[in-house]
Amino acid sequence: MIEVRWHGRGGQGAVTSVELLALTAIGEGKYAQGFPSFGPERRGAPVAAFNRIDDHHIKVRSQIYNPDVVVVLDESLIGMVNVADGLKPEGVLIVNTAKTAKEIAEITKFKGKIATVDGSSIAWKELGVPITNTTMLGAVIKCTNAVKIESVKDPVDHRFGRIANKNMAAMKRAYDEVKFN
Amino acid sequence: MSKRIGMEIAMAAAEAVALCRPDVIAAYPITPNTHIPEHLADIVADGDLDCEYIAVESEHSALSACTGASAAGARVFTATSSQGLLYMYEIVPVVPSMRLPVIMCLGNRAISGPINIWNDHSDYMCVRDLGWISMFASNGQETIDMCIQAFKIGEHADVMLPVLVNLDGFQLTHVVEAMMMPDQEEVDKFLPPRKPFAALHPDNVVSMGTLGLPDIYNEAKKANDEALINSKKVILEIWKEWETMFGRKYEPIMSYKANDADVLMLTMGSMGETAQVAIDELRKEGFKAGLLDLKLYRPFPADELKKAVKGCKNLIVIDRAVMSGGAAAPVCAEVKSVLYDEPDRPVITNDIIGLGGRDVRVEDFIKIFKKAAKAKPERAYEIYGVRG
Numbered sequence: 001m002i003e004v005r006w007h008g009r010g011g012q013g014a015v016t017s018v019e020l021l022a023l024t025a026i027g028e029g030k031y032a033q034g035f036p037s038f039g040p041e042r043r044g045a046p047v048a049a050f051n052r053i054d055d056h057h058i059k060v061r062s063q064i065y066n067p068d069v070v071v072v073l074d075e076s077l078i079g080m081v082n083v084a085d086g087l088k089p090e091g092v093l094i095v096n097t098a099k100t101a102k103e104i105a106e107i108t109k110f111k112g113k114i115a116t117v118d119g120s121s122i123a124w125k126e127l128g129v130p131i132t133n134t135t136m137l138g139a140v141i142k143c144t145n146a147v148k149i150e151s152v153k154d155p156v157d158h159r160f161g162r163i164a165n166k167n168m169a170a171m172k173r174a175y176d177e178v179k180f181n
Numbered sequence: 182m183s184k185r186i187g188m189e190i191a192m193a194a195a196e197a198v199a200l201c202r203p204d205v206i207a208a209y210p211i212t213p214n215t216h217i218p219e220h221l222a223d224i225v226a227d228g229d230l231d232c233e234y235i236a237v238e239s240e241h242s243a244l245s246a247c248t249g250a251s252a253a254g255a256r257v258f259t260a261t262s263s264q265g266l267l268y269m270y271e272i273v274p275v276v277p278s279m280r281l282p283v284i285m286c287l288g289n290r291a292i293s294g295p296i297n298i299w300n301d302h303s304d305y306m307c308v309r310d311l312g313w314i315s316m317f318a319s320n321g322q323e324t325i326d327m328c329i330q331a332f333k334i335g336e337h338a339d340v341m342l343p344v345l346v347n348l349d350g351f352q353l354t355h356v357v358e359a360m361m362m363p364d365q366e367e368v369d370k371f372l373p374p375r376k377p378f379a380a381l382h383p384d385n386v387v388s389m390g391t392l393g394l395p396d397i398y399n400e401a402k403k404a405n406d407e408a409l410i411n412s413k414k415v416i417l418e419i420w421k422e423w424e425t426m427f428g429r430k431y432e433p434i435m436s437y438k439a440n441d442a443d444v445l446m447l448t449m450g451s452m453g454e455t456a457q458v459a460i461d462e463l464r465k466e467g468f469k470a471g472l473l474d475l476k477l478y479r480p481f482p483a484d485e486l487k488k489a490v491k492g493c494k495n496l497i498v499i500d501r502a503v504m505s506g507g508a509a510a511p512v513c514a515e516v517k518s519v520l521y522d523e524p525d526r527p528v529i530t531n532d533i534i535g536l537g538g539r540d541v542r543v544e545d546f547i548k549i550f551k552k553a554a555k556a557k558p559e560r561a562y563e564i565y566g567v568r569g
Contacts (some may be wrong), residue, residue, distance in 0.1 A: 033357065034357040059458050061455050062541060
């Protein structure tokens with residue numbers, strides 16, 4: 001089972017990300033959960049959202065405390081929220097940043113694998129808005145191989161309609177451009 | 182043919198309800214059940230369901246409208262949570278008294294105060310004794326299945342009672358997961374149109390919901406109580422039919438690794454499957470642990486419980502609500518009452534967890550299990566994990 005914890009701010013679409021990843025995995029015949037950190041939605045406030053993906057029915061319904069993957073949609077959360085909290089040493093920390101993995105390692109003190117991609121620049125260029133949820137999904141797919149990038153198309157089409165192609169383009173760029181330490 | 186879907190559970194509940202072809206839906210949105218009536222409103226507005234959707238101004242009106250529509254012979258549905266249920270409280274006992282099969286989804290949420298929008302079972306516990314058949318779903322699939330079963334059970338000529346389908350707020354309502362959704366043909370085959378025993382109509386005048394004077398009130402109460410108790414026979418039949426048609430088994434108490442267990446844990450709602458993982462861990466450590474998962478709370482499955490606990494030494498009842506000042510938490514009080522006359526009843530302990538959205542983890546069940554398996558309880562019940 002792969003467990004993913006997403007960190008973002010209210011309005012940045014972390015919940016949409018977990019929904020898309022869960023629907024993609026389910027579309028591939030796998031089992032998945034996607035859920036928000038339950039509570040009132042406040043724009044700009046730090047939020048978390050969660051995914052579990054497995055080959056069989058998932059029974060656990062608690063939040064995720066020891067994720068295999070942590071995704072940070074908003075770099076300004078680092079230092080404010082302990083994003084690497086509970087992240088498995090062999091896990092991966094994926095950050096939307098123009099900084100290098102080395103710099104992120106110094107700030108977060110996470111000693112494991114770190115992946116970085118300038119998701120905000122990609123989103124500005126491809127979507128015209130600084131909303132990085134679909135963009136960062138590309139990086140997550142590259143780093144985890146949890147699902148195939150082609151499989152995201154159906155859920156993205158369904159969710160975004162006429163702007164689906166732009167979201168797919170942003171996602172593919174992040175998929176190609178993400179760098180590891 | 183049923184189709185495998187990925188969807189938020191609240192929306193899947195709405196789609197399952199739509200497949201049942203309700204004639205009237207009246208609801209007022211309240212977190213965390215909101216997505217159920219919201220999605221149904223979309224389905225009706227899109228023209229995919231021929232149904233009168235009444236956007237009422239309160240929950241009191243929602244259930245009143247459902248009561249009236251059901252009395253007129255319609256198939257009706259509503260959904261609510263927490264304070265919304267309390268706001269409709271006045272009408273809740275009227276519905277079973279009038280023997281009307283209103284179907285309601287309750288997205289379980291803590292009641293105020295302190296004000297809290299998260300999950301526990303305290304809203305349901307306010308209405309448990311008011312005459313509604315009550316089921317608890319553990320996951321998305323059970324939510325879909327119970328929504329469809331509820332109409333057939335409630336509308337059955339030998340039942341004619343309202344049915345509450347409980348699904349834990351957020352823990353179920355807001356989770357996207359994989360489920361099997363029956364198709365329209367299958368649901369039509371399973372669920373025939375409602376045939377009301379009597380219906381309000383200007384051409385065929387009847388009186389419903391009349392005054393019960395002291396000379397009849399006792400008898401009315403007895404008749405209502407018997408109807409609810411007797412509904413279990415029909416529930417079991419309909420669950421059997423469901424199993425034959427869809428291959429998914431339902432029992433009032435589902436058991437997991439319980440046959441040879443020395444220590445059993447009993448849960449209700451979305452905790453059930455998380456607790457199964459704890460049972461697996463405990464088995465690996467050598468404990469003879471097992472789980473009972475209560476699916477049917479009303480009518481309470483007393484005979485099934487007596488049978489299920491035979492041979493076990495300890496029974497740990499997990500509650501998700503406090504019965505303030507009571508002898509135990511609600512589920513445990515019921516369990517103790519049922520087992521009192523049993524000669525070989527187990528030692529019963531009672532832990533309350535997951536109040537107001539406090540996360541319930543596998544390790545919590547393991548800790549509770551190890552504590553209870555060791556010694557006799559010192560206290561009647563304990564709210565687990567309270568900080569000192």
